[in-house]
Amino acid sequence: xxxxxxxxxxxxxxxxxxxxxxxxxxxxxxxxxxxxxxxxxxxxxxxxxxxxxxxxxxxxxxxxxxxxxxxxxxxxxxxxxxxxxxxxxxxxxxxxxxxxxxxxxxxxxxxxxxxxxxxxxxxxxxxxxxxxxxxxxxxxxxxxxxxxxxxxxxxxxxxxx
Ligand code: PNS
Numbered sequence: 001x002x003x004x005x006x007x008x009x010x011x012x013x014x015x016x017x018x019x020x021x022x023x024x025x026x027x028x029x030x031x032x033x034x035x036x037x038x039x040x041x042x043x044x045x046x047x048x049x050x051x052x053x054x055x056x057x058x059x060x061x062x063x064x065x066x067x068x069x070x071x072x073x074x075x076x077x078x079x080x081x082x083x084x085x086x087x088x089x090x091x092x093x094x095x096x097x098x099x100x101x102x103x104x105x106x107x108x109x110x111x112x113x114x115x116x117x118x119x120x121x122x123x124x125x126x127x128x129x130x131x132x133x134x135x136x137x138x139x140x141x142x143x144x145x146x147x148x149x150x151x152x153x154x155x156x157x158x159x160x161x
Pocket of ligand 1: 007008009010071072073074084100101102104105
């Protein structure tokens with residue numbers, strides 16, 4: 001059974017993330033989407049909320065599971081018996097950031113990272129931009145599934161009241 005880990009903060013999960021997760025699901029038998037719980041206090045969603053939104057969004061893929069992780073990603077990958085980490089790349093800036101982490105992770109335990117180029121239509125989409133645009137009243141529905149867009153809308157409204 002080939003298993004890969006797709007890690008991230010997913011605050012919130014976007015259609016760009018789902019593109020990468022779905023394509024990873026086509027490459028390996030099992031994908032474990034791993035939600036980091038060590039993100040900054042500026043996160044909009046708790047780790048449990050992010051997991052719940054991801055579980056709903058990934059439900060169509062039987063080989064995909066979603067879980068929280070803490071500590072080192074490489075330790076989580078080893079515990080999961082994962083053959084690889086899968087990460088999406090939107091740009092050269094992503095590559096510069098991800099390359100060092102991939103090399104560090106490989107040095108630590110030998111786990112390799114497979115980079116998946118993001119589909120062009122989602123190349124400019126990030127969770128941080130979604131939060132910024134939504135927080136200022138912009139329409140982020142094209143970049144999110146309807147349940148995630150609803151959750152973002154509710155959270156944006158809570159933040160201004
Ligand atoms: O959404 P992000 O910012 O791409 O997610 C980053 C995440 C959570 C995948 C990354 O910060 C991570 O792997 N954190 C776990 C701690 C760790 O292993 N740090 C060493 C990385 S070389």
